[in-house]
Amino acid sequence: MATTADIPRLEMLQVADMVAREKGIEREEVLEAMEQAIQKSGRAKYGMEHDIRAEIDRKTGEIKLLRYMQVADPIENENTQVAVIEAQRRNPEAQVGDFLTDELPPIDFGRVAAQTAKQVITQRMRESERKRQYEEFKDRVGEIVSGVVKRVDYGNITVDLQRAEGVIRRDETIPRESLRVNDRVRAYIFDVREEPRGPQIFLSRSHPQFMAKLFTQEVPEIYDGIIEIKAVARDPGSRAKIAVLSHDSSIDPIGACVGMRGSRVQAVVQELQGEKVDIIPWSNDTANFIVNALAPAEVSKVLMDEEKNKTEVVVPDDQLSLAIGRRGQNVKLASQLTGWEIDIMTEAEESERRQKDTLERTELFKATLDVDDVIAHLLVAEGYATVEDISDSAVEDLAGVEGFDEELATEVQRRGREYIEKRDSDLAARLAELGIDESLRATEGITLAMLVALGEKGVKTSEDLADLASDELREIVGESAMDNDTANAIIMKAREHWFADETPAADDSTDGAGDAAKA
Secondary structure, eight states, X not given: OOOTTTSOHHHHHHHHHHHHHHHTOOHHHHHHHHHHHHHHHHHHHHOTTSOEEEEEOTTXXXXXXXXXXXXXXXXXXXXXXXXXXXXXXXXXXXXXXXXXXXXXXXXXXXXXXXXXXXXXHHHHHHHHHHHHHHHHXXXXXXXXXXXXXXXXXXXXXEEEOSSSEEEEXXXXXOTTOOOOTTXXXXXXXXXXXXXXXXEEEEEEXXXXXXXXXXXXXXXXXXXXXXXXXXXXXXXXXXXXXXXXXXXXTTSOHHHHHHOGGXXXXXXXXXXXXXXXXXXXXXXXXXXXXXXXXXXXXXXXXXXXXXTTTEEEEEEOGGGHHHHHOGGGHHHHHHHHHHTSEEEEEXXXXXXXXXXXXXXXXXXXXXXXHOOOHHHHHHHHHTTOOXXXXXXXXXXXXXXXXXXXXXXXXXXXXXXXXXXXXXXXXXXXXXXXXXXXXXXXXXXXXXXXXXXXXXXXXXXXXXXXHHTSOHHHHHHHHOGGGOOHXXXXXXXXXXXHHHHOOOOOHHHHHHHHHHHHHHO
8 A cells, every 4th residue: 555646546446345345344334444544644644633534436436635624703723613704705605613625635655654544444344344243143142053163272162153253161161072173063152242352252052042942953843833942951961851842732742852763852962962851841730840850750749839939849769869860960950940949858758757747736736725635636637837827717717627616616716816925925025124126126027936036146136137147047046937038138138228328428518508598
């Protein structure tokens, strides 16, 4: 690049066309970059203080270098502004804000100026290419792309996607998979970010949706929407579970995903480096879905706690190891697939726990209601767990317990309410002795019994409560009385004032002035 005169007009446009084709960007962007380069050299020659602009005719390739002067009143910068009177001598219709232009002689690029122009064009080309790459890939998140391994750096893999580069970070690769330079690889686009060094395209082979997209490619019924993938869980490189639902009753979703002689599922398994895939039928009934998710283990019973999103699954003794899986893999994947926290226990363990709970509740009712073993056992068998359950129950419901009549039900309920009143009265008196602060008493989720337990451990204000850790709170009130999530929520509520925004000093002074004015 020597002089603007050295490049024939039409050749300038041909160069722009060639660069645009090579870089895959718009011709207009190339011409704008050329104009910017010529403009920068022009300012270097005639003075950086001047408003000098370059224009390339889009049809003829003719280059013009123009100095712009804005009509102003008053003039603040003589290099870029001109007075109204002087402007109107050259153009009678000139008004404040208009621009006058003077055409400058063509530039002879020196070596430094030519290098500068080349750098500007190169930079603009790079920026345009980065913008194009980002625009192309930002809407492709969730797709599978194919590329060639370009570099492997400390486990991080750079993939050439032809029109861009993607990165598979070490934690997004399949364990024990060895990819080398020039290997062809497929991966899932899970994020595209626009960063100063250019768009970053993050790829993954361990993402659960990578497997889902592979099934979509291999199973036409999924691609057509007849079969829907409802949930996916993976332990990359080892085992995975996928839940599917058919919207056509005549099509078996599992058979369609497996394919003739397992051809479809084997194609996915091969891509996932031998990862074992369990295909699970989806069910709207959560308990049924949990049973399906734990396959191949057989399940005897499912006990669900919807408030805590936890479920206890009872399995035959000989199915325990199968339900849990090697290193807990089966139950972990089932938990991920269903979104429920799953605890596995054997029938023997469940029976032992049920007997223990029954005995504890029976003894509780005998002690608090002053009833014999038979009545206490009948209440437990009917599902009553606490004295509060009995106190709050309708007399008609209690009378419906086997062996009860209305008179007995009324008497049992009366004794329950008397016990609760006396207990609460004793607890309130103990709270007064301990000097429990009102702020702690008002804490939602903490009962009178918990307040007494806290007070006896020296926790008497909400500030004392805020200083506790969740495990300390549970240890004081009893781990069975409160789960970890509840304990965390109570403590964070007590700490809210730690994070409250302080009122700025300026606002205080303003309020003071306002008060003074009112006075």
